Amino acid sequence: MEGEETVLIFDLGGGTFDVSVVTVGKFNTRRIINVKSTAGNTKLGGIDFDNRLVDHFAQEFYSKYQKDLMSNPKALHRLRLACDQAKQTLSYANQASIAIVALHEGIDFSSCITRVRFEYICADLFHSTLDIVQKALDDAGMTKDMMDEIIVIGGSTRIPKIRKLLSDFFNKRELYSFEDCHETVACGAAIQAAKLHHDTSDAIQDLQLSDIAPLSWDILIDDGVIKATSCIVKKNSKIPKDTQISVTRASKPSNEFTMKVYEGEEPPAKGENRREFNLTGLPLATFGVVKTDITFEIDANGILGITATENTTGHLEKYAVKHDETRLSGEEIENLVKDAAYQRDMDDLWRERMLAKNSLESYCLKMIGAIENQKNVIAESEKKTLLDKCFETIKWIDDSHLANQEKFEEKLEDVKTVCHMMTSTISDDSEDEIEDSDYEASDIDSDDEEDDSDEDEEDSEDEEPAPLKKPKIEC
Structure with a gap:
């Protein structure tokens, strides 16, 4: 075979991990891909790193407030979303912050985590990938020095520590990746599907795949x-x-x-x-x-067909072992899509409600602070009326768990009307500060990040691998 190269493919995605050793070469005019071995862990991926972060922050929340998040599925879901965003941030920054309003029992939670800490709490998971790499090499009867290229695909391969561990395992070899590591597997599946359906496209006519059974x-x-x-x-x-x-x-x-x-x-x-x-x-x-x-x-x-023939009578039975038991039916998929759309609408309603609630609460708190700062220029009767109104509104917020967005907005207008009538003596700066206190979307979005201002935070001690390059082979 002409120009044959041996390639190790490291695929770490959101929920599964696979390593394959393949050879790529040409025979006459055909491009031939031979799969030599495959190994993996169907229960290792980005979600496991998210779980470690969730456990970390849940323990921190418990240490601060003596409240257990594990009994609140909604709070865990919101925390998981924030942890996933923090994990992605740590792929290019040394520190990531999370901030979630009313995470559990009305308690606002904010914290930060460094890349060093993240790598520490996930260290065993990161290192376990190398054991599977070695197993794939052993099954193929090859050594790491025989690999011409190491290609990484899957979103979790963006984590610097994983790329560094893999590069060091191959004696600081250069790693390669395609433009979008998320789409690589889908592209390969599309090519294989086209080949199985005898597609006549010129792009795949000269491509031949020799595959293996991934499991016994x-x-x-x-x-x-x-x-x-x-x-x-x-x-x-x-x-x-x-x-x-x-x-x-x-x-x-x-x-x-x-x-x-x-x-x-x-x-x-x-x-x-x-x-x-x-x-x-x-x-x-x-x-x-x-x-x-x-x-x-x-x-x-990869479908297993079974044919059983009884010798005496010639009685024959045929079976096909597919993986349909774990797949969703068309009706189930449609129901999930509808449910996702409904949940998205409900999330939007909750988001708008929280914006209105936070705007009202923030206005009252800022008004209380402004009144206290300007107490020498406000008559006692006006001061008492304003404070009573603000505290009354805050208590109403605490008691109004079922109030919708419109109720909070109406209450805000009511408070503003009373306060504007009686704050003519408050300085313009103080009132401007109150008017600017309305929350924006970023204040309650657990997926948004706060700017990092701590320049003294410890940087990662590990040197990051060089940027990934596009593979030289053409498949």
């Missing part, structure tokens, strides 16, 4: 492991692939038996991805007499 397949029949080994298709086997075994009745005489198929690397009894099939219509016979031939075939889509 095991089989159990009548609760007994067949033959000496239960592994029918080994992990990293080339696909398409077919395997055939012959089995006899593994229990007392019956005209049916149950076949259980497992996907994964755990022992079959503990496998999570299990499919169960019943082979019926068999002749009633004693143990060991009736034999059944079972053929397993994995196609280019």
